[in-house]
Amino acid sequence: MTPARPCVLIPVYNHEQAIGRTCAAIRERLGLPLLLVDDGSDPACAATLDALAAADDVQLIRLPRNRGKGAAVKAGLAEAQRRGYTHALQVDADGQHDPADLPAFVADLAADDERLRIGYPRFDASVPRHRFYARYLTHGMVWLDTLSFALRDTMCGVKLFPVAATRRLLARHGCGERMQLDTELPVRWVWAGGEVLNLPVRVHYPLDGVSHFALGRDNALLVAMHLRLFAGMLCRLPRLVWRHVKRTTGRNDA
Template identity: 45%
Template sequence: MKLCILIPFYNHPGAIAQVVDSLKPFGLPIRIVDDGSDEPSQRALADIAAREPSVSIQRLAINQGKGGAVMVGCDAALAEGFTHALQIDADGQHQPGDVPRLIEAARRQPAAMISGQAVYDESVPRSRLYGRYITHFWVWVNTLSFEIKDSMCGLRVYPLASTCQVWRRNRLGRRMDFDTEIMVRLSWTGVAIVSLPTRVTYPVDGVSHFQMLRDNLFISAMHTRLFFGMLLRLPILLGRRVVQRLHKVAA
C-alpha cells in the first residue's frame, strides 16, 4: 500500500496552511490540486510548497470543479505509483485526528473505499443538513442498500486503480455532485464501502463554494442519472443482495 494525501483546492488561502501543517505529522506525501484559484491563493500555495518538501502542487489553468480536481489528482497519483489517496477538503472542516483511523481501515481492507461519516456540531447550516438527508435517501434507492452511510463527506480514502477505472468508463459529474456519484458507482462495481464516524465543523469565517441553485441542479440531475442506471443494473444488484444475505445466514 502506497498512500498519498490529496487536497482539491479552490480559493481557500486563509485555511490551507493550517490544513497542511495538521497533516504533516502523518509523514505522507501531500498533493494539492489547485483548481484554477486566484492570485492570492496561488501565492499561499507557492509559500507552502517552498517550505514543505512533502507538498506538491498541481495547477489547473481553468476551474473544473471539485470532482474534476479530484479526478486529475487521482490519475496523476496512480501514474506515479500510489495505490491509495486520502482526500481531505481544503477549508479545515475535517479533523486531522480522525485521519489515522481511516488509514488503518484502508490497510485492513485495501480493496474497499473508506469514507468518513459526518458527525456535526451546531455550526452546520440547517439547509446543508436537510439536503444531505435527501441525498442519503436517493443513494440508498440507487444502490438498493444501506451500506453507504454518508456519500457527501469529503474525508475519504480511494483505492486508486478501481476508482480511476470508474471515470474512464463513465462520464461523471465534476462539481459537488462528484462525491456522491463516484461512491455509488464504486458500489455498483462491487467495491465495499466502509464508513467511520468523523467530526465535521463549519468554521465561522469559512468560505463555501457551494452555489445553491447551480449545484442543486447538478445534484438533482446526478440522482436522476443514477436512478436510471440502477434500473439497468437491477438484476445484478438484486442478485448481489441475495448472495450477501445468504452469506450472512451461513455465517
C-alpha cells in the same frame, strides 16, 4: 503484505485563509506527502499554495481555470498514479474535518487493498440545520440507487481512494466535473461490487466560512445526476436485488 504508498490529496479553490492550517494539522497527524490541486484559484490563494509547495513533502499541480471539485480530484488521482502512490486520501481544504480522525483511514493499509474508505460526518453544534437535514435527501436517493445501506454518507469530504481501481472506474464513467463526483463515484463503486468501509469523521463548520456551492448550477447538476443514477438503478435492478438476497441469505445461514 506489501505496504501501501498513500498520499493526501487536497483540492483547493480560494481557501487561502484555511489551507496552511489544514496542511499543518494533517502533516502533524499523518506524516504523509501532500498533493495539492489548485483548481484555478485567485492570485492570493495561488501565492499561498506556491509558498506551501516549497516544503519537501508538498507537491502542487495547477489547473489553468476553475473546473470544479470533481475535475480537481480526477487531476489529483492522475498525478498520484503518475508518482506511484497506491492510495489517495482526499481531504477538503477548509479544515472542517478533525485531523485526529484521519489516521484510521490509512491504518493497516496494504498496497492491494481496494476498499473505498469513506467518511461519515459526526457533526457538532456548528452545523447549519438546513444542511444537516438536506443531506438526508441525498442519503435516501443513494440508498435507493444501491438498494442497500452500504454508503452512510457520500457527501463527506474525506475519502480514501485506491488509486488504480478508482481511475479504472472513472475511465468507464466520468462521474461529473463538479460536486456530482462525491456521490456518483461511490454509487458506481457499489454497483461494480466494490467493497466500502465507512469511518466516522468529526466535522466543524467551517474554518474560513467559504462555500463554493453555486445554488442554481450545482443543484441542477445534482438533480440530473440523481435522475441518471435512478435510471441506472432500474437497469441494474435484477442484479441488485439478487445481490441483496444473497447477502440476506448468507446472514441468516450464519
